[in-house]
Amino acid sequence: MSNILDELQWRGAVAQTTDETQLRDALANGPLTVYCGFDPTAPSLHFGNLVQLIQLRRLQRAGHRVIxxxxxxxxxxxDPRPSAERVLKTKDQTAQWVARIREQVQPFLxxxxxxxxxAVNNLDWTQGISALDFLRDYGKHFRVNGMIKKDAVAARLNSExxxxxxxxxxxxxxxxxxxxxxxxxxxxxxxxxxxxxxNLIAGSDLIRSVEGKSVHVLTSPLLTDASGQKYGKSEGNAIWLDAQMTSPYAFYQYFLNVEDSEVIKLIKFMTDRTKDEIAELERAVxxxxxxxxxxxxxxADVTTLVHGEAATAGAIAASEAMFGxxxxxxxxxxxxxxxxAELPGGEVSPGTTLTDALIAVGIAESRNAARRLIGDGAISVNNAKLDDPEHELSADDFLHGVAAIIKRGRKHQAAARLAH
Known part of the structure; x- marks a missing residue:
């Protein structure tokens, strides 16, 4: 327990704390009881939520009690967004998403x-509070002039x-x-x-006001993509933890394509790799x-954490097949x-010539261009090179009755999806 804050800091997982010295002492003299909340504003958690699950996981492994x-x-x-009002979900839909997210966090802890x-649901202790009790017992501890200073609230107050x-x-x-x-x-x-x-500070302030006790808050930095944009559904770039919403293959590919400037930061934050292992990976970069x-x-590490070893093995095999x-x-x-699903392409029927297939999937703009590519030996179907412009794709070329993979060189590929 004594060095967990040091580890979190080394891994770049600490942005702010209410009082670092007091928190360090409390963690060393623990165990502490720590919690993190996840709102069911979608049917799945996403990469940004995974950051907090990993934080809870580390603290539990260090001996602390997690909620x-x-x-x-x-x-x-x-939670107010800086941009616009949220569309409220129905009570039934929210309850369904609560159940799904409760199940989704199970493997991480x-x-x-x-x-x-x-695991707790805050509806259990709030649904019985009347409006009058809410205002009298809790609302009186909040000052509007402080509440409107919160970034998201301030941004919305200044909007139309x-x-x-x-x-x-x-x-x-x-x-x-x-x-x-x-x-x-x-x-x-x-x-x-x-x-x-x-929002977190509002909670610690309320406890101080009502109970006269000091408690702690710890935030982690927002992980962003190479453009500096944070991950999340409201940003339109969510990497979902649900395999039906972001497949294990797409999940694996996302992290495989992380830029060199970001990869070591993410390895520190998202994996259990040791300092020596990370130093060697930094040298490799x-x-x-x-x-x-x-x-x-x-x-491999993050996909295994989220989807398991079998799904990771499948994603690696697919990546090798598609790109290696x-x-x-x-x-x-x-x-x-x-x-x-991750490839561009178009619908193609069995019996279509290779020349026409290249046009249909967007690899060539014209029949002449397609013929030149084929003549140059640049085209392969399912990793087998073809040199006959009049070669016809057969039903067997559409793997599993889904698609044929057409490549131009090693980097450009498209899916010839079986037309129905």
Whole structure:
């Protein structure tokens, strides 16, 4: 327990704390009870949420008691976004998503061992609070002049749309969660992303005001892509943890394509690799970047964490087949569908000539251009080179009755999807 904060800091997982010295002492003298909340604003958690699950995982492994909160009540309201009002979901839909997310967090934490994680739903303690009790018992501890300084609230107040009282009250609801968990479980540490600092501090302030006790808040930096944009569904670039929403193959490919400038940061944050292992990967990035050893390590480790070893093996096999020297015909139907879904292409019928197929999938703009590519030996179908412009694709070329993979050289490929 004594060095967990040092490890988190070394891994780049600490952005802000309420009082680092006090938190360090509390962690060393623990165990502490720590929680993180996840709102069901979608049917799946995404990469940004995974960051916090990994934080909880590290703290539990260090001996601390962890609580996963799924926001059945806060999810009905929605954390204010700087851009626009959220569309409220129905109570039934929110309840369904609560159940899905509760199941989704199960593999990341130990719910059965000597120090089991706890899962809670904040609807259990908020649905019975009347409006009058909410205003009298909790609202009186908040000052509007402080609430409007929160970044998202301030941005909305300065917009034409403004902000509804519903979303404005969100920070009170989240603060109430921390107070309840403090009273019920002795929880004294809340985790979140750095963009949640205002909401998290509202909780620690409420506990100080009501109970006269000091508790802790720890945020992690927002991980961003190479353009500096954060990951998340509201940003339109979410990497979902649900395999039906982002396939294991697409998940693996995403991390395989991380830029050199970002990969070591992500390995530190997202994996359990040691300092020596990471130093060696950093050397590989500097000296042999073309081998992409660090990216392969990151992709394999994170995909295994989220989807398991079998799914990772399938994703690696598909990646080798699609981009390396692997046998694309050996891919199982599910993995092939996942891989094809990531490719550009078009519909093609059996009996179509190779020349016309190149035009249909967008590899060539004209029949003359297609014939030149074929004549130059640049075209392959399912990794087999073809040199006859009049060669007709057969039904067997459409693997698993799904698609034929057409390549121009080694880097450009497209899917000839079986026309129905």
């Amino acid at each position: 996963v909160l799924v926001g059945g009540s806060t999810g009905l309201i929605g 130990d719910f059965d061992g000597d120090n089991p994680a706890i 749309q403004g902000i509804s009282y519903t979303e404005f009250s969100y920070q009170i609801l989240q603060a109430l969660d921390y107070l309840h968990l403090f009273r019920e479980y002795g929880c004294t540490l809340q985790l979140g992303g750095s963009d949640q600092w205002g 500097a000296e042999e970047p073309f081998k992409r050893v660090a990216q392969k390590t990151l992709a 020297k692997g046998d694309v015909t050996a891919l199982d139907a599910r993995t092939l569908r996942d891989a094809v």
